[in-house]
Amino acid sequence: MRRRNKGKGQNKNLLSAYGVMTSIYDGVDMQASYWHEKWKQGDIAFHQFKGSPLLKAHFSALQLPVQSRVLVPLCGKTRDIAWLVANGHHVVAAELHEAAVVQLFADMEIEPKVMHLVEPDLIHYQANPNGLRIDIYVGDIFRLTETLIGKIDAVYDRAALVALPLMMREKYTGHIRNLTDNAPQLLISFDYQQDLLPGPPYCVNRDEIVQHYGDNYRISLLASEDVKGGLKGKIAANEEVWLLQKNT
Ligand SMILES: C[S@@+](CC[C@H](N)C(=O)[O-])C[C@H]1O[C@@H](n2cnc3c(N)ncnc32)[C@H](O)[C@@H]1O
Structure with a gap:
């Protein structure tokens, strides 16, 4: 079950898909209300109750020493x-x-400290289980700064890049590169024929990943699996796992 948009045509398709979505997804504020509404309605089919099997299978490819600092956007x-x-x-x-x-x-049975930051305007949830740190910032990811979050050793992006429309993906990938000084990434994305489904999740195929990250990273495909039953039960799609390693 593999369908791909090829080359330049893909962006055109993505933009037309974005056009379809503008009534609910027009700019950053509307993007935020779209997600708040999904959470309020409990419409969160993206959530995996046992976590991602692809993370467990492929995280070791990052070859991180223990106590690394991993950024989990969105x-x-x-x-x-x-x-x-x-x-x-x-x-x-x-x-x-x-x-x-x-x-x-609550699911981790950890009680965090909660701090309201003024500049940037974010809420900081912080905990120290087993001598490790969890820092979660509630708010728009674009408000995070390098100074605020400190050095990042790797990025784990599952359902983050693919959650954003094309125009925001360009801004997001630049922001992640700047925030992390091009830290290596394990990136999980979908490849499908965008004009069959408006998204999110959006199709982010190899060509697009190269477009966003190709200047700074070596990009390798670790796995590509059929989405069983199709994406949203409708569309033939592949879920793909990418390793992005900083160019030296
Ligand atoms: C498709 S879900 C994926 C969640 C998670 N990565 C997972 O694998 O279950 C996308 C998430 O991004 C959040 N989100 C969307 N835009 C965001 C933004 N600009 N800043 C921070 N979070 C955002 C949404 O509220 C939603 O929880």
Whole structure:
């Protein structure tokens, strides 16, 4: 079940898909209300109750020493954070919807400290399980700065890049590169025929990944799996795992 948009045509398709979405997804504020509404409605099919099997299968490709600091952008209430901590890593994360972060800590049975930051305007949830640090910032990821979050050793992007429309993906990938000084990434994306489904999740195929990250990273495909039953039960799609290693 593999369908791909090829080359330049893809962006055109993505932009037309973005056009379809503008009534609910027009600019940063509308993007935020779209996600807040999804959380309020419990419409969170992206959430994996046991975490991502692809993280468990491929995280070792990053070859990180224990106590590395891993950035999890657009984290939702992912169980993957508990897995990263159980495997000895510090986690820094960002999420718009505060109730998701409250639930994330409740699921881990950890009571975080909560601090309201003024500049940048964010809420900081912080905990220290087993001598490791979890720092989750509630608010728009674009408010995070390098100074605020400190040195990042790797990025784990699952359902983050693919959650954003094309125009925001360009801004997001630049922001992640700047925030992390091009730290290596494990990136999980979808490849499917964009004009069959408006997204999110959006199709982010090899050509687009190269477009965003090719100047700074060596990019390798670690796995590509059919989405069983199709994406949203409708569309043939592949879920792909990418290793991005900083160009030396
Ligand atoms: C598709 S979900 C993925 C969540 C998580 N990565 C997972 O694997 O379950 C995308 C998440 O990004 C959050 N989000 C969207 N835009 C954001 C932004 N600009 N800043 C921070 N979080 C954002 C949404 O609230 C949502 O929880």
